[in-house]
Amino acid sequence: MEILVPEESEAGKKQEGNTIVWEFPEGCYIRYSANDTWFVRPERFTIRQTSDPKIGGREIGARIPAVIVKMGPRSTITTRGPDGKDVVVSGHHIWVRKERFAGYQEPGITEYPAGSKIWFADRWTIQQEKFSVRVDKDVLQLSGLMTTVEETPGDTHFLLPSGCSQIIPGSSWGTFTIACTIPIALFVSFWMYRFRKGHVVEASAIGAVGVLFATVAGGWIHDSPLLDSIFSLTKNQTILALCAYGFIASVLPVWMLLCPRDYISSFLKIGTIALLVVGTIAANPALPCPTVNETFADGGPTFAGNIFPFVFICIMCGSISGFHALVASGTTPKMIDKESQVRLIGYGSMLIEGLVGVVALIAAASLPVDLYYDINVDLDKAPDFQKKLDELYEKQGIDRNAARARIGVQDLAHLKVQDANLAEMEQLVGGESLRGRTGGAVTLAVGMSRILTSASESFIDPAHTSFLVKYWYHFAIMFEALFILTTIDTGTRIARFLMQETIGQAIPQFAKTDWLPGSIFATAVVTLGWGGLVWTGSIGTIWPMFGIANQLLAVLALCLVTTILINSGRARYAPVTLLPMLFVTATTMTAGVIMVNRFLAMPDRITGALNLSLTVFVMASVAFILLWALARWIAVLRGVIPTKTDV
Incomplete structure (x- = not known):
């Protein structure tokens, strides 16, 4: 973040404990990155900083003699709120048409009109539709809804505080x-x-x-x-x-x-x-x-x-x-x-x-x-x-x-x-x-x-x-x-069947799918499982491997049918399922290798390890079954194992 202070003005500086407080005068220009556009701040504003800023030498800006003050990453821009307290106002830029600005819908929510412009990184983009922004309660108390950065006869430029979220209404x-x-x-x-x-x-x-x-x-x-x-x-x-x-x-x-x-x-x-x-x-x-x-x-x-x-x-x-x-x-x-x-x-x-x-x-x-x-x-x-x-x-x-x-x-x-x-x-x-x-x-x-x-x-x-x-x-x-x-x-019913069948190996009563206590227990476990993943957002961490797992299940299905054809003495029809199986295997295994490399590079080591282990486990299991099936096919075709015509 950089601030241009007009030469005829100066910024005040004072120490408050471990925090340095800068008081900037009216008419300063500010930008938030080197590629950003300069915006005028017509009002006085304050910056709090945990360490000394580096003050550059005098430079000539766009026809404005100024001192550029570069602030550190822990700085926060503040302005005086209605209650006299300093409030944070750093975040997205939104430029709206004055005559269409609807203002505040309710505490913490602001509606912006169709045709507003939003600043993304280094460019403006037009939001064709109207939209609403919510500020969390804690941010609202600290920051307020937004700050007016600049006004022209037809438009107003707002700056949202950090912690805002766009509201996506339900249907x-x-x-x-x-x-x-x-x-x-x-x-x-x-x-x-x-x-x-x-x-x-x-x-x-x-x-x-x-x-x-x-x-x-x-x-x-x-x-x-x-x-x-x-x-x-x-x-x-x-x-x-x-x-x-x-x-x-x-x-x-x-x-x-x-x-x-x-x-x-x-x-x-x-x-x-x-x-x-x-x-x-x-x-x-x-x-x-x-x-x-x-x-x-x-x-x-x-x-x-x-x-x-x-x-x-x-x-x-x-x-x-x-x-x-x-x-x-x-x-x-x-x-x-x-x-x-x-x-x-x-x-x-x-x-x-x-x-x-x-x-x-x-x-x-x-x-x-x-x-x-x-x-x-x-x-x-x-x-x-x-x-x-x-x-x-x-x-x-x-x-x-x-x-x-x-x-x-x-x-x-x-x-x-x-x-x-x-x-x-x-x-x-x-x-x-x-x-x-x-x-x-x-x-x-x-x-x-x-x-x-x-x-x-x-x-x-x-x-x-x-x-x-x-x-x-x-x-x-x-x-x-x-x-x-x-x-x-x-899907829930199938997972319930699989769980009851698995538990039924140890407790035979569970294997009866019409036994109500077992059905309720297995269904509750399955529902809480996928519901918990969706509720916490954790489903997004393992979602990338779902497409791969789905295709590999298709490989197993094609492998099974190919095995049945060969075992039953109808190997001449095997290419009908074998060729698609080879194609799906090639594409899915390639995607799996790429995803494994991505998981290794994930910043979140725990999530990366979870995705990596699940993906490798599924790929290795399918590879083992394919090799096992291949050995069976060769044995049957060579006459080592007799065919079964009653299949």
Whole structure:
């Protein structure tokens, strides 16, 4: 940090214990790094420092004779607060339009208008949408909300204190819709198993209609201040709700909740994908994303790594997934009536999921480049990638300032959805927050809503289709959430089975999956396990190895099928599974080696050691099984071990 003091003025200095206190006069200039811009401080301010600053010689600044005072890293800028006490005011710079500044919403929270500019490291970036900032209670008492650094006739430049966090509001609309799927599933289960036994299609149709109605009704919840506050859950409340659902769904009989939910979601998934395929053909969206993104060729905000091998780790379920092998060996066999259904359910479902992957890629690639990255860059990483993003936007001919100029000017009712920027999309989807919503779910929902709204322009006046965006968006969110909840309940149930089977080796009673005390105990342990990881944020420390573990499970599944083919004397068909197995093994092991090197370099030694040990254990286990299987294959093919034709 450097301060320019005009030559006709001087800074006062005094000692208070181990702290040096500097009093600076009005009209000083200040910057926070060598590459930063100088800002005028019209008011007096104070700096407290634990050690002597180094005072440089006289220099000539931008037409201002001044003495540059360089402050040490432990310095804090202070200004006089309303109560007469010194308060810290170091942090982010925000430049806002005066006439749009909403001010303080409530103690500790400030709302900034659309079109504000934020200083990231060495550049300004425009925030197209409005946003709110919260200051923690302790910081608020010490620092206040913000300090006015500079004012011009049209703008005000604020400086936020350290410890601020941007508020990402929850979605009452989405929460209500997903919550409704649980009682709807219970109703469907009793309909098909008690009231109208065997009428699966009829019950599923009733459930699908109920879910669609809940999606529309979610808009009424969003518009009601009371109901909106009830269903706008915090992060921790959401975690507790998911844990409660996972526990209950895993303990209840399959027919009561898991099965009917899967029936409903299956019909909705197939119908939604069919709708999206038709909509994509009708809309014929342009794909503005570059074919090869050279800016992030070595890794970027979406995944940290080269295209090879990490693209094969990121794109999992749409092409191959080991988790499905676990599901197919745990819960699916219990729900199949006869062997002839296996091909349709197993192979057919993976074909549908592959189609989902292709359509999802089209939906994501159809988004404007800047809108895609506004959604997919984590808020914590935005300062790190802003420079490269600006370079990418310049290559693509995207003028970010044009979006600021039209704030408050566009008529959203007649805005073409394909022309909407982030701020306008947030309004079109019902006021939801879209920035920094990483993970792909919001990206797919926004892409689907744009495609389906554009497709509807074939039979609706394009000037009156914008109202459909929010319904398509929340329909897509509901469609995706059904996927996620299915993973939670099925994954928890499988983990419960595995735990009961393991404990059952020592206590035989636990091996009985229908023994209620054992089911409750195992489910509670599993739910507390994954719930605790999510609650504490520790899930993020081991998440990087999950993609690798998932693909290696797929390797084991392909290895098992290859072994069955060779053992049964059908080795001529083995290449069908052997070649994909070799490819997945090569890409995943390469990614594993890269990740191991990253774990070794992690500053947090404990986290690095945990990730390293887990990754190496999984890789070594798979390598051992592959070598064991290879020895078996060779022995069978050479006639050392006879084939088994009854397999």
